[in-house]
Amino acid sequence: MLISRCFLIIIFALGLMPTLLHADDTAQLKSIRRSIQEQESKLTAQRDQRAKLLESLKNQETAIAELSASIDKNSLLLKKFEGEIKTLIKQITLLQSKQLQQRTALAKQLEAAFKLGKTTGLDLIFSGVKSERNERIITYYGYINEARETQINDLKETQLQLNEKKTTLESRRTKQKTVQDRQQKEQAGLEKSRQDRQKTIAALESSMQANQLKLSELRSNERKLQAQIAKAEKESRRLTREEIKRAKLIKDKQKSSNYTPNADERSLMARVSGIGKPQKQFNWPVSGTLLHRFNEPLQGELRWKGLVINAKDGTPVKAITNGRVILASWLQGYGFIVALEHGKNDMSLYGYNQRLLVNVGDTVEAGQPIALVGASGGQSAPALYFEIRRDGKALDPSAWLK
Secondary structure (H helix, E strand, O other): OHHHHHHHHHHHHHHHHHHHHHHHHHHHHHHHHHHHHHHHHHHHHHHHHHHHHHHHHHHHHHHHHHHHHHHHHHHHHHHHHHHHHHHHHHHHHHHHHHHHHHHHHHHHHHHHHHHOOOOOHHHHHHOOOOOHHHHHHHHHHHHHHHHHHHHHHHHHHHHHHHHHHHHHHHHHHHHHHHHHHHHHHHHHHHHHHHHHHHHHHHHHHHOOOOHHHHHHHHHHHHHHHHHHHHHHHHHHHHHHHHHHHHHHHHHHHHHHHOOOOOHHHHHHHHHOOOOOOOOOOEOOOOOOEEEEOOOOEEEOOEEOOOEEEEOOOOOEEEOOOOEEEEEEEEEOOOEEEEEEEEEOOEEEEEEEEOEEOOOOOOEEOOOOEEEEOEOOOOOOOOEEEEEEEEOOEEEOHHHOEO
16 A cells, blocks of 8 residues: 555656756746846947947047147247237337437427527517528428428327237237137146047946947948948949039040140049059059058958058148049048049048048038047047948959059
8 A cells, every 4th residue: 555655756746857957947938038138238238328429539539620620720820920929019110210210300390490599580680680691590490390390290100000000019919928828728628528538438448348238349340331431432423423524525626636634633533533543653542651551450250441540640631643522521430531533433541530521512622621530439539430342342452562
């Protein structure tokens, strides 16, 4: 009987085991799902934080660019005021010298009149005594009075001019002080914006510790750049077609009548003729050392699609050849970027700039400054990112550069 009971208990326990095992699996699955949800929530929060940080970075770098431009204008104004003040001081010095000469001459005339004694021209006129000597003296007195009156009027005019120059000088010095104060405030604002930018970059770096996240970010930046370029090309296509037609008409004119194009026509033809074969024919956009070469490893399977050239902050970035601006804006990962179209589906791109000197639609000449070197887009040091693209494909820029 005991054996029967034990057998029944074992059978009962074995019947419960699948149920118990199933309950454990369900609980474990729920736990895993909770962990996944928590991780996804953290990732979403991290992405949101990064999006906000990138927006902050864009705003800070835009503020830095605007302050930098304003400081440059203030510097030009201060230089102008300094020149005007120097000129005014020189004019005042000359007028003071002239005034001293006039006062000296007038004093000599008064002294000469005093030495003639008590006899005056009026005494001789009313004395009734007529003689050649008296008439000469009367004439002489007339000359003296006229000369004295002229000297007095000249002295008054010099004094007026002197007062006017001193007033103008005071006004220029007041304006100079106002601009200097503004300059100091903007310099302080610029420094604060730079410090805020460094904090934002540090926060971005800490949120990008995982390589996979950084790789995803780089891929995203590349896709956004491609999309921006495609959009810019679409918007400029009509204008490009018109320029190509005009260039063809000029070429036909040259062939039929030995026509010599003017400077604008030559610029147009150069702008739509592409950059040609890579023959190391162009000057570098900036002088500096290469930090990264084309096709060097970037991150994971990604490689550099252009050159990164180390250069001093604020150095002018120059167009390698004639072209038209089709993109001039701030773009994630590239900062302030300019894209130039050169015709025949050739394009050059210039990124990481401190600020831009051209706008979309502008035509530029070879060697023309189009931006200033900077570290926008979250870079740690000033440099220029430079690409050449043909038919949408990035090619090695160094093949075209001297």
